[in-house]
Amino acid sequence: MISECDLKKKAKQILQSGSIECAEFEAAQISRFVLKNSAAQNVIEQLEKICKMRCRGFPLQYIFGEWEFFSLDFAVGPGVLIPRADTEILVERALEFLKTQKAYTVVDLCSGSGCIAVAIKKNCQQATVLAVEKSKKAYEYLVKNIKKNNVGVEAILFDALKFKKNCDLIVCNPPYIESYKIDSLQREVSHEPQMALDGGPDGLKFYRNITKNAAQMLNSGGKLMFEVGYNQAASVTKLLLDSGFCDVEVYKDYGGNDRVVSGMKKQH
Numbered sequence: 001m002i003s004e005c006d007l008k009k010k011a012k013q014i015l016q017s018g019s020i021e022c023a024e025f026e027a028a029q030i031s032r033f034v035l036k037n038s039a040a041q042n043v044i045e046q047l048e049k050i051c052k053m054r055c056r057g058f059p060l061q062y063i064f065g066e067w068e069f070f071s072l073d074f075a076v077g078p079g080v081l082i083p084r085a086d087t088e089i090l091v092e093r094a095l096e097f098l099k100t101q102k103a104y105t106v107v108d109l110c111s112g113s114g115c116i117a118v119a120i121k122k123n124c125q126q127a128t129v130l131a132v133e134k135s136k137k138a139y140e141y142l143v144k145n146i147k148k149n150n151v152g153v154e155a156i157l158f159d160a161l162k163f164k165k166n167c168d169l170i171v172c173n174p175p176y177i178e179s180y181k182i183d184s185l186q187r188e189v190s191h192e193p194q195m196a197l198d199g200g201p202d203g204l205k206f207y208r209n210i211t212k213n214a215a216q217m218l219n220s221g222g223k224l225m226f227e228v229g230y231n232q233a234a235s236v237t238k239l240l241l242d243s244g245f246c247d248v249e250v251y252k253d254y255g256g257n258d259r260v261v262s263g264m265k266k267q268h
Contacts, residue, residue, distance in 0.1 A: 018055025
């Protein structure tokens with residue numbers, strides 16, 4: 001039987017021929033995946049099939065059908081945004097805030113795969129967590145991932161821009177890419193749903209609407225937390241301040257980019 005080392009070497013050669021940037025890392029991921037999920041006699045065939053799909057720009061996460069986020073496994077595929085490590089910062093900040101609360105309701109808007117809502121609930125069982133998603137396809141993954149991770153998150157098929165519910169924490173990773181940039185994104189990203197990427201002409205459409213609604217939804221002392229694009233922290237900070245939020249803070253991701261903006265509703 002072919003060794004994992006030999007499989008990795010073969011995968012790396014194919015990926016490099018297809019100009020895959022992180023060929024060594026992805027070769028290791030692919031070789032482990034085929035050894036785990038393929039019959040012994042089909043390992044080479046599956047390896048080559050996956051590598052060729054990857055070289056055509058198909059996201060590795062979609063090929064595998066799952067991806068890890070916050071040490072949990074999530075089902076993913078065409079029609080749902082792929083969970084990214086940068087978003088873990090949003091979960092970390094949410095959990096830090098929830099440590100200070102006695103009773104709390106969390107609303108995850110634009111939930112997608114449910115990675116944020118599920119990770120919060122898994123690490124804070126006391127919280128009531130609602131996950132709101134408009135896309136029917138993404139909603140199917142949301143429901144699947146709630147079951148997959150055995151958590152009591154309530155999935156709601158609804159427009160995040162129109163959703164209203166009294167709560168203590170709103171978390172949101174909205175579409176935030178400017179419309180005119182969508183066609184120039186990496187070919188891997190072009191496979192992801194445009195609905196989950198397009199944030200309007202200036203990328204701030206969802207931030208404006210959700211901030212306005214959040215001011216009415218949040219209980220006194222509640223918090224709104226957004227993931228933002230690398231160059232949007234200042235604009236989103238201004239939106240929160242202009243809407244009456246206080247204690248507005250910006251947190252960086254592990255790459256040093258501004259990634260999360262949070263603000264508190266003033267206590268009465």
